[in-house]
Amino acid sequence: MSKSWVSLWGSEQVCVHDDYQKTADWLLSQTKHRPQVAIICGSGLGMLADALKCQDAFHYTDIPGFPQSTVQGHAGRLVFGELKGKTCVCMQGRFHMYEGHSLCKTTFPVRVFKLLGVETLIVTNAAGSLADGLKPGDIMIIKDHVNFPGLGGFNPLNGPNDDKFGPRFPAMSACYNPGLRCLAMDIAKQQGVAELVQEGVYAAVGGPNFETIAEAKLMHRLGVDAVGMSTAPEVVVAVHCGLRVFGISLITNKVVKSYEDRECVNHEGVLEVSKLRSHTLQQLVSELVSRMDVNNNTAV
Ligand SMILES: O=P(O)(O)O[C@H]1O[C@H](CO)[C@@H](O)[C@H]1O
Numbered sequence: 001m002s003k004s005w006v007s008l009w010g011s012e013q014v015c016v017h018d019d020y021q022k023t024a025d026w027l028l029s030q031t032k033h034r035p036q037v038a039i040i041c042g043s044g045l046g047m048l049a050d051a052l053k054c055q056d057a058f059h060y061t062d063i064p065g066f067p068q069s070t071v072q073g074h075a076g077r078l079v080f081g082e083l084k085g086k087t088c089v090c091m092q093g094r095f096h097m098y099e100g101h102s103l104c105k106t107t108f109p110v111r112v113f114k115l116l117g118v119e120t121l122i123v124t125n126a127a128g129s130l131a132d133g134l135k136p137g138d139i140m141i142i143k144d145h146v147n148f149p150g151l152g153g154f155n156p157l158n159g160p161n162d163d164k165f166g167p168r169f170p171a172m173s174a175c176y177n178p179g180l181r182c183l184a185m186d187i188a189k190q191q192g193v194a195e196l197v198q199e200g201v202y203a204a205v206g207g208p209n210f211e212t213i214a215e216a217k218l219m220h221r222l223g224v225d226a227v228g229m230s231t232a233p234e235v236v237v238a239v240h241c242g243l244r245v246f247g248i249s250l251i252t253n254k255v256v257k258s259y260e261d262r263e264c265v266n267h268e269g270v271l272e273v274s275k276l277r278s279h280t281l282q283q284l285v286s287e288l289v290s291r292m293d294v295n296n297n298t299a300v
């Protein structure tokens, strides 16, 4: 397969199977862990990796073929370890389109995880709320997403399809696993945090600017509950290659929807709220990993 192709947007860099394989082979040669579950930590949520025991950690700068993190709150480390009886790999820092990464680089780790033998992907993010019932500090279990860049033709699956990963036209109607969503809700009840947790629709936008009021009103009318600048491309690639997906948004701010509202969102505020809820989120994700079914690396 050629390494570049011409899209609507100009010449795109393509990652070929060999690129993912080389990174996966290098990681397999550096750690004895064979992860069943991968976790992508959102802005300020890198502490999710702290719960892993017997850690092997790698800086992205040392991993062949890996993109680099450039955003504050994304440490740029890949951490392998054991979490409540399951082997996990955790990304402390994800890649966003607005950093200048191509979509294949933005989603690169997901296919590497597939080649490592991962069966389940947990994606987390910081997001702004559009739904009136969601406030900063709340946790939204993602039931579905709107991939705005994807709808506009900016999709990580653009270009020649790699049949070894998945089909040309993958279905996206059950992206976020219903069983895991239900289990997470039960765990939230048992942990006494059910009043903080609800399900909702996440929308991915390109960023890096936050929303104008007109954009916020538009998304609210369309039924979007929370908005961020990540996650959907990773999930599209994960579903394409057959990974089971669970997603969670930590609501870090309200998206301003009124011209009378003088509030103004900023990244420092986003990181502050992430920090405040980090323990609750860690407890929820740990218990979910503990109780999810995996069977010799086969998620059921
Ligand atoms: O989606 P994550 O990586 O959690 O980060 C969110 O927070 C940042 C803005 O504060 C953006 O990168 C947005 O996508």
Ligand SMILES: Nc1nc2[nH]cnc2c(=O)[nH]1
Pocket (backbone or CB within 6 Å): 126, 127, 128, 129, 205, 207, 209, 210, 211, 227, 228, 229, 252, 253, 254, 255, 265, 270
């Ligand atoms: N687009 C967007 N991304 C976010 N990430 C955290 N908060 C927000 C927000 O309000 N809008």
